Amino acid sequence: MAATTAISTATAAAEEARLLRLEEQAEHGGGGAWEYLSLARRLRARRPAPVLRLGLSLLNDASARSRLASEQWTLYEQVAVAAMDCQRVDVAKDCIGVLSKQFPGSTRVGRLEALLFEAKGDWAEAERAYALILENNPFDQIAHKRKIAIAKAQGDMSVAVDYLNKYLELFMADHDAWRELAEIYVSLQMYKQAAFCYEELILAQPTIPLYHLAYAEVLYTLGGLENLQTAKKYYASTIQLTGGKNTRALFGVCLCSAAISQLTKGRNKEEDSSELQSLAAEALLKDYKQRSPSKEALIAGMLKNMKLS
Amino acid sequence: MGIGYVVGVLGGALLAHAAYATIQYRAVLKITEEEFSRPPVDVMMQLLLGLALCMWAGVSVPAKFVSVLPHSEENRIVSLPANMDFMIFNHRGRALPSDADLKLKI
Numbered sequence: 222m223a224a225t226t227a228i229s230t231a232t233a234a235a236e237e238a239r240l241l242r243l244e245e246q247a248e249h250g251g252g253g254a255w256e257y258l259s260l261a262r263r264l265r266a267r268r269p270a271p272v273l274r275l276g277l278s279l280l281n282d283a284s285a286r287s288r289l290a291s292e293q294w295t296l297y298e299q300v301a302v303a304a305m306d307c308q309r310v311d312v313a314k315d316c317i318g319v320l321s322k323q324f325p326g327s328t329r330v331g332r333l334e335a336l337l338f339e340a341k342g343d344w345a346e347a348e349r350a351y352a353l354i355l356e357n358n359p360f361d362q363i364a365h366k367r368k369i370a371i372a373k374a375q376g377d378m379s380v381a382v383d384y385l386n387k388y389l390e391l392f393m394a395d396h397d398a399w400r401e402l403a404e405i406y407v408s409l410q411m412y413k414q415a416a417f418c419y420e421e422l423i424l425a426q427p428t429i430p431l432y433h434l435a436y437a438e439v440l441y442t443l444g445g446l447e448n449l450q451t452a453k454k455y456y457a458s459t460i461q462l463t464g465g466k467n468t469r470a471l472f473g474v475c476l477c478s479a480a481i482s483q484l485t486k487g488r489n490k491e492e493d494s495s496e497l498q499s500l501a502a503e504a505l506l507k508d509y510k511q512r513s514p515s516k517e518a519l520i521a522g523m524l525k526n527m528k529l530s
Numbered sequence: 531m532g533i534g535y536v537v538g539v540l541g542g543a544l545l546a547h548a549a550y551a552t553i554q555y556r557a558v559l560k561i562t563e564e565e566f567s568r569p570p571v572d573v574m575m576q577l578l579l580g581l582a583l584c585m586w587a588g589v590s591v592p593a594k595f596v597s598v599l600p601h602s603e604e605n606r607i608v609s610l611p612a613n614m615d616f617m618i619f620n621h622r623g624r625a626l627p628s629d630a631d632l633k634l635k636i
Contacts, residue, residue, distance in 0.1 A: 233607055234607075273632060306623055362615075366615040370618050373616065400613060428607075431609075466606060
C-alpha cells in the first residue's frame, strides 16, 4: 500500500527521463504527443507550454480528436489548465466553452470556470464561484484547496495558513495539503511548525526520500545539538533510500557532522558515527570526480576545511 | 518465451496425467478391495516434476520482473509532483508572451 501510493505520487527517475524524452520527440514532430500528454497528466507534471502546444495540435486535428473518443474531454481540461498557466485566457475560455456545452451543469467544469476567474485575477468572482460549489457539496476538497490558493495568490499567507489548518482538521490524510502547509511555513521561516508537517508526511509516506531530506533540512536550519543529530540521521536515511545518489543528502551529512563537532568541541566524548561522514565525503568526492572533474579540487578543499577527509 | 510455454504445457500435462493415474489406481484398489492411503510413488514423482515445471514456466513466461525496492535504480524517487491543486498563476508566464497563433479551432 505504502509503496503503491509512493509510486503514484512521486516521480521515479526512469519515468521522469521518459517524460523528457517524449517531450523532445513530440516537439520535433516525432509523434507520441498523446503518450506525452497522458504521462504528464499521470505524473502531474507542470509543463504548461509544451502541453498547450501539443494538446492544441491534437485538438485542432479532427481525425486525431475522433481517435481519442471520450478521452478528448480530459484533454480539453488539461489544455484549459495549461492555457491558464500560460496566461492564454482566450484559449482556456474556448476549451471550457466546449466542455460546458458537452457537460452542462457539471461541477468539474464549474471548477474550471472558477479557475479561469483566478487566472484573470478576478478574486471576488472566483470566491463566489467556489462558494457556490461548496454550497452544493461542502466536502469538495478541490474547491477548499482553491480557496487556500486564492489567499496564497493574493499574498495573504497568514490567511492561507489559517485555511489550511482548518482544512487539515477535516481532511487529515491529504498529504498534498500537508506538503503545501510545510512549504508555506518554510517560506514564512516558521521552522518548528514546518518540522511538524514534515513529520506528518514522513509518517504517511515513509518511502519518499524527499520528505526525509526536507525534514533534515528544516532541523538543520533550526540548529542546536539535538536537532543537528536528528537531522544527520534523516540525511542518512535519505542516503539509504536514494542509494547514495542524492548529492544534497551527502552534503547534509558532512555539514551536520562539522556543525556537531564544532558544538561539542572540547568535550569530545563519543565519536560514534565518524565513519558515516568520512564515507559521505568519499562518496561526494567520487561523484564530483565522475561528473565534474574541474570542481573536484574545490570540494576536496572544502571537505578538508571541515576536517572530514 | 517459446521454451517457457512448452515447459508450462508439459507441466500441465504431467499434472493432468498424475490425476488420471490416481483415478485409475483408485479404481484398481476398489476391485482388489484395499484401503487407499496415498498415491503410488511414480504418481508422486510426476506431481513433483509437474509442479516444478509449472513453477519454472510461471516465473519465466511473463515479462521481466519489476523491482519493488524503494531504493532500486528504477524506483529511485527524484521529484515530487507539482502540487496542482494549489497552483497559482502569479508567475513569469504573465510576462512571457506565448505564440499568438495557438488557437482552438471550433
